[in-house]
Amino acid sequence: MSTKYDYDVIYLGGGVGAVNGAVPLGNKGYKAAIIESTAIGGTCPNFGCTPKFTLDVPAELAYRTSQFKKIYGGNELKVDWYEDMQRKHRNIDADPAGGMKKRLKAAGVNVIKGFGQLVDNHTITVNGESLTTDKIVIATGLTPNHIDVPGTELTHDSTHFLSIDHLPERLVVIGSGYVAIELATIANEAGADVTVLMHHDKVLRQFDPFLVDKLVDSLTERGMKFVPNSDIKAIHKNNDELTVDYKDQQITADYVLDASGRNPVVHNIGLEAVGVDFDEQGIKVNDHLQTSVENIYADGDVIDFGKPELSPVATFESKYLTKLFSGETDEAIKFPPMPTNVFASPRIATVGINPTTVDDDDNYRVVRSVLSGEMYYKASGQTVAARTLVFDKDDFLVGASELSDQAEDAVEIFNMIISWHISRKQIQGLINIFPSLGSNILTSF
Numbered sequence: 018m019s020t021k022y023d024y025d026v027i028y029l030g031g032g033v034g035a036v037n038g039a040v041p042l043g044n045k046g047y048k049a050a051i052i053e054s055t056a057i058g059g060t061c062p063n064f065g066c067t068p069k070f071t072l073d074v075p076a077e078l079a080y081r082t083s084q085f086k087k088i089y090g091g092n093e094l095k096v097d098w099y100e101d102m103q104r105k106h107r108n109i110d111a112d113p114a115g116g117m118k119k120r121l122k123a124a125g126v127n128v129i130k131g132f133g134q135l136v137d138n139h140t141i142t143v144n145g146e147s148l149t150t151d152k153i154v155i156a157t158g159l160t161p162n163h164i165d166v167p168g169t170e171l172t173h174d175s176t177h178f179l180s181i182d183h184l185p186e187r188l189v190v191i192g193s194g195y196v197a198i199e200l201a202t203i204a205n206e207a208g209a210d211v212t213v214l215m216h217h218d219k220v221l222r223q224f225d226p227f228l229v230d231k232l233v234d235s236l237t238e239r240g241m242k243f244v245p246n247s248d249i250k251a252i253h254k255n256n257d258e259l260t261v262d263y264k265d266q267q268i269t270a271d272y273v274l275d276a277s278g279r280n281p282v283v284h285n286i287g288l289e290a291v292g293v294d295f296d297e298q299g300i301k302v303n304d305h306l307q308t309s310v311e312n313i314y315a316d317g318d319v320i321d322f323g324k325p326e327l328s329p330v331a332t333f334e335s336k337y338l339t340k341l342f343s344g345e346t347d348e349a350i351k352f353p354p355m356p357t358n359v360f361a362s363p364r365i366a367t368v369g370i371n372p373t374t375v376d377d378d379d380n381y382r383v384v385r386s387v388l389s390g391e392m393y394y395k396a397s398g399q400t401v402a403a404r405t406l407v408f409d410k411d412d413f414l415v416g417a418s419e420l421s422d423q424a425e426d427a428v429e430i431f432n433m434i435i436s437w438h439i440s441r442k443q444i445q446g447l448i449n450i451f452p453s454l455g456s457n458i459l460t461s462f
């Protein structure tokens with residue numbers, strides 16, 4: 018522990034990565050601080066995962082009841098956007114990241130509100146004050162991209178969308194990645210007329226098209242419109258109405274959501290002055306999450322690694338950094354498979370080897386199946402459900418993707434099978450609960 022500096026470790030940025038790194042350091046007796054300019058907890062609890070999930074739950078329930086009604090009859094559930102948003106304001110906005118703040122306080126971590134900048138490799142300035150530290154972790158995350166066309170300032174980002182009290186009647190969504198599809202699904206289920214302007218010709222490019230096509234068909238059937246290769250040219254405002262020029266066409270809207278991606282926060286934070294290597298993809302690190310400057314590390318979304326930008330990944334990295342800083346390890350970071358889920362209705366989730374990369378590889382066996390006819394899925398009214406599994410030459414599961422109402426939980430089960438290298442024989446030795454999602458998965462081995 019340092020006597021030379023004010024702190025042992027300062028996290029620049031106070032998102033999930035930083036909080037889950039600083040708290041264990043504080044608990045171990047290290048002098049740790051977090052500098053956060055906007056909101057403790059960063060994107061996930063304030064402007065991302067949690068508010069999104071809060072609004073998604075009723076939308077997903079409404080979707081489920083509509084599918085159930087299709088097969089078995091019964092009543093529909095309507096989404097009340099205004100009421101849902103008030104619930105979100107009460108439950109989330111009133112004290113976002115409340116648990117994180119308590120944990121930081123209990124661990125003695127100093128939380129400093131302000132925009133920090135590196136001055137040298139041991140000094141950060143914030144609010145005109147200089148703080149010295151043995152180690153720095155840059156955890157500044159991502160900010161929304163703004164498409165580079167005239168009128169881009171007329172669009173809004175996901176943070177704004179996740180707080181609007183009144184659902185726009187006509188919503189145009191730019192992009193077809195995670196944020197676009199999740200928020201478009203919620204708005205569509207809540208009754209908006211939604212058009213997705215795609216950059217290319219594929220939705221959710223990282224996922225198996227066998228599953229994505231079924232999701233797109235289902236969303237289309239429920240009224241959502243997709244425009245491939247939309248080539249957006251400009252956005253105009255006439256009175257309260259917005260017009261988006263794309264290809265040689267126009268579309269009018271009440272609200273345009275720019276979900277064209279997110280960019281790393283690497284500018285104006287002093288990286289150049291200190292010599293930290295970075296580019297527009299993020300901060301470069303080695304296999305110890307160390308930047309080009311010896312005592313400066315990076316964590317979470319801001320890292321350019323080609324890994325998924327997800328909260329549990331940022332947390333995994335900061336837990337590793339805690340062990341590294343406290344001398345519990347000097348080994349390189351080793352990532353287990355990283356599962357991910359798009360909170361659409363139905364969900365689409367994946368873990369392990371991407372099936373599309375091994376379709377023509379004799380070392381793997383890819384099995385694609387439609388699940389909607391299987392008892393568990395049919396009885397629960399799941400009209401859109403499918404699964405893709407990838408096995409290696411020794412018959413071990415190495416990749417799994419699912420489209421269903423419980424895909425995120427299905428993939429968590431597959432995640433354990435893959436990560437712990439569980440054999441078919443071991444799975445067959447279990448007694449399962451019947452009927453259940455788990456038994457549907459495990460008895461299929």
Ligand SMILES: Cc1cc2nc3c(=O)[nH]c(=O)nc-3n(C[C@H](O)[C@H](O)[C@H](O)COP(=O)(O)OP(=O)(O)OC[C@H]3O[C@@H](n4cnc5c(N)ncnc54)[C@H](O)[C@@H]3O)c2cc1C
Pocket residue numbers: 029030031032033034035052053054055056057058059060061064065066067069131132133134156157158159175196282286316317318319326327328329331360
């Ligand atoms: C709409 C949306 C939904 C999402 N849903 C999910 C989900 O369901 N599941 C999931 O796993 N992931 C989800 N994500 C991704 C998840 O939010 C991120 O992976 C996660 O927040 C990354 O954490 P981080 O700590 O790296 O960065 P962030 O959470 O972005 O935190 C970085 C923080 O640094 C601060 N900062 C930046 N520069 C400075 C500076 N110079 N001085 C002081 N502070 C600074 C910022 O204000 C910010 O609070 C979602 C993202 C979005 C946008």
Ligand SMILES: NC(=O)c1ccc[n+]([C@@H]2O[C@H](COP(=O)([O-])OP(=O)(O)OC[C@H]3O[C@@H](n4cnc5c(N)ncnc54)[C@H](O)[C@@H]3O)[C@@H](O)[C@H]2O)c1
Pocket residue numbers: 164165191192193194195196197199214215216217221249276277278279325326327357358359360
């Ligand atoms: N459920 C989750 O876990 C979750 C939810 C949201 C975000 N995230 C994370 O955040 C990251 C960022 O999400 P995102 O949706 O912002 O990015 P993304 O990379 O998933 O999607 C960006 C989309 O914008 C499109 N695009 C890019 N430039 C464009 C342009 N000029 N015009 C029109 N479209 C354009 C891309 O083709 C793509 O479809 C994701 O990679 C993910 O890791 C995770």
